[in-house]
Amino acid sequence: MKSVEEAAGGARDASTRASDAVLAVLRRFWGFEGLRPLQLEAIQAGLDRRDSLVVMPTGGGKSLCYQVPPAVAGRTDVVVSPLIALMKDQVDALRLSGYPAAALHSGMDQMEVRDAERELAGGRHHLIFVAPERLLTPRFLDLAARLNVSSFAIDEAHCISQWGHDFRPEYRRLAELKTRFPGASIHAYTATATERVRGDIVDQLGLKDPAVLVGSFDRPNLLYRVRPKLDVNAQIAATIRRHKGEASIVYSISRNDTERIAAYLASEGVRAAAYHAGMEADERRRTQDRFAAEEIDVVVATVAFGMGIDRRDIRCVIHAALPKSIEAYQQETGRAGRDGLPAECVLFYSAADVIR
Template sequence: MKIDASEISLKEYLNKYFGFNTFKGNQEAIIRNVLAGNDTFVLMPTGGGKSLCYQLPALILDGTAIIISPLIALMKNQVDNMRSFVIDEGVAHFLNSSLNKTQIQKVKDDIMAGKTKMLYVAPESLTKEENVQFLRQAKISFYAIDEAHCISEWGHDFRPEYRRIRPIINEIGNAPIIALTATATPKVQHDIQKNLSMLEANVFKSSFNRPNLYYEVRPKRNAVKEIIKYIKNNPGKSGIIYCLSRKKVEELAEVLQVNGIKALPYHAGMDANTRSGNQDKFLMEEVDVIVATIAFGMGIDKPDVRYVIHYDIPKSLEGYYQETGRAGRDGGEGQCITFYSYKDIQKLEKFMQGKPVSEQEIGKQLLLETVSYAESSICRRKTLLNYFGEEYTEENCGSCDNCLNPKTQFDGQEELQMVLETILAVNQKFKGDHIVNILIGNVTAAIKSYKHNQLDTFGQGAEKDPMFWNSIIRQALVMKYIDKDIENYGLLMVTEKGKEYLENPHEVMFTLDERYEDGDDDDAIGLSPDKSGGGGADDELLSMLKELRKKMAKKLNLPPFVIFQDPSLEDMAIQYPVTIDELQNISGVGAGKARKFGKEFVELIKAYVEEKEIIRPQDMVVKSVASKSMLKVYIIQSIDRKLDLEDIAEAKNLEMDELLNEIEAIVNSGTKINIDYYIDRVIDEDKQDEIYDYFRNEAESESIEEAIEALDDDDITEEEIRLMRIKFMSEMGN
């Protein structure tokens, strides 16, 4: 049934059902288009009010609107919301795998009685034969396809079952379609419309710019510590942290909990009750932080998420845009912080192996866009909006790391010319990496077979590295000198503007990109303390600590290195521990040593910090979760049972050298162990005395190399010295 929208005071309905007095952006025009019975395509960023565009018409029109959504969580959330607006509970239902037979019958009864205005279904449920047969009897007002980007292979969340929606609609019965998405490049938009046979639909495209969001990319170094520090500096605020794998989600949630942060995990591998329970606790503000997988959409409508942190970078810019878009949906503060390491990109590339070639090509192109965004030094907003086919004309957005900390600029006239000439020389039939290889003079198999090593520009840019040339190409794309043929896996073409530039070259300012060295990947995330320092050691404090160590060594008649080794003192001069608890999280210290020798050290550091008014790295102690120490526990228990070290190494698939490293770490952190039973079996008594005496009376450091030189005995092996050093350190220091 079509309704003459002009006769209706939509604002009255808006106020009656939702309590609002005004529409946002394009909402009113979209709703009138749906009421008029037209196909409608809606491109609206997260937080723009997409769901109202189908909810209000569904309440006004006769019959039931079928709303197709990929997420059970989102359905539940929206049904609960609708029921809070409208008294009759039957007004909105969902039909999915979480319902039992009785619940399904109740849904069907309400639809046939005309009570249900909105039925939320997953595409999988829609394609079930019994549901198709049932819906053929119902009166359908229209179909709403939410998260429509799932239709496209170029979308960030492609789902093959979305491709079957149009045939099923044809089978159930024709009615107008409204397709909605928060993220779609021009390519994805065309894919959606083509697949749903709605190329003639009226398109409503809102700006993708979210002015209240701040974007920042940080190198992935000490990411866990940075995250804890950030959350503790923003107490009581709601946030979402995205990780790549379920395992990381579980681990990070656990490490946040042991550090006093109210956090819960959320991913597809959890049982449905736990998952929806965790979501509800987040919505009800019983917890501040949800840690979720990138691959699994949160599907929640929480307006006051104040920060979205990506521990791992997503597979595509659409994914990134949608996930960051969950921050600040109420127009308030929204901080979007991403930790980036190229290692993560390499991992994502590995995951693609084994997939069909075309899927791999698409995946690689999408990943390249993500790398470009992360490493680029131009305005983040400009890059994002350009990706979605929108031009951002401001020179400085004032709300991203690149605009707030502008990078060095240079005139790239010569470089731009070289890139444009090379693209034209290869007939605009190659991707960026091939162009870069020509410029730096890298003879790959492809360059050889196409004889591109004979081009004039071959090797012309050899003094610059690939990253530099990739940056020039990226910036030239944003400046519209070149374009990317996304249909053909990203082949580069020179635009009219680029051709004009070659006719009339002039100064063009480029910026130098950030170089993200690979930091710690936090592989031991939360499973061992994150101890690496946040910068260089404080030299003045370091020399005071060394002085104190010398004094104590004299008093206790011990070599200084037995008390604390140099790396531990350096870490103290970075972290400034002022309690015994903090001290035991310093590299190479541990609980035993902290208690035995720590008191005077923390007193000295505390006095120094107060005198110099030093602002310490807040929350520098990242408490660890015990599971990573299972190997250490196994080693200690096995030594207590007097097992041969060879047997321990074999049981844990370790080389002897690796096992000794583990035992040294145990002893250096203050745990006393006794390997006399093993030493007595493998080292002569005379040798034992000689090596022990060296460490007791002569050694100036714990260095094995110095010990080998001083002992000067071909008969004494490095392994024997290491074993005796373990015995000495354990007896004297612990």
């Protein structure tokens, strides 16, 4: 029988080996030499296949927490993601770094789907990205069973909570994963979650003794300004001019407001475009692609524009009206300065916003 000291030493050796393997994967695919706070703990939960809830601010490095474990363990994991654009951006970025990943979504034709499924069946990918609606279809469940999937990552997990700022009913069905794959671990990731939302996520997903990891939300590179609304169009334009030629987002409440503000900025010589749920899907995608390609500098949007953004160099986030909640405000302003460089967050308010 091993002594307590021998057992402790063995545990330390195993931890060191795991850390070395994690660092080797970080260097291979991303060129990183270290991790940010809580990332190693979250990665270790993934390697140990222990259920987890990871709450980190936007830009805190949540994605690595579910990207590293399957590469270290040599397995295929599933990532549930709410938006096609977000899936595409993540898969494209991973493939550029040499990391094998695939997505299955409604924007693919049948030949693309069959090719992706063939590659997955051949064990050629570490991650599969799917929407919650596709995840629980018989075809995908059969594929996951054949792949012996042992770990599921739920991105934007606040969507499962009725108390969250972006509740989506289709996320509620994810509770079925524990029934369908009783031996698999589930890992929930979100950028913002109050204590109430965290509890709801754990309950709704049926997490068993989860590791709950909540990071610091102090973002010293973000400067916050709160100003009364006077001539909001002129105020927004003046703020944008401080970031001429740089990426900015302007959030507004209504679709009409987004179009009106975007038109005003364009008349002032700003490369701006509107984005809201009332636009055709192709038009929304075109605006998002132009913003990602730096063909436009400013997107004026409702909260429909958010989770699909994958730009780290956003220098300014403006709210032309009060956000729906403090949690939503934290999520939206968190899209600024993800590269760690200084960025500005400006909120314009009026009493009329509270009534609306």
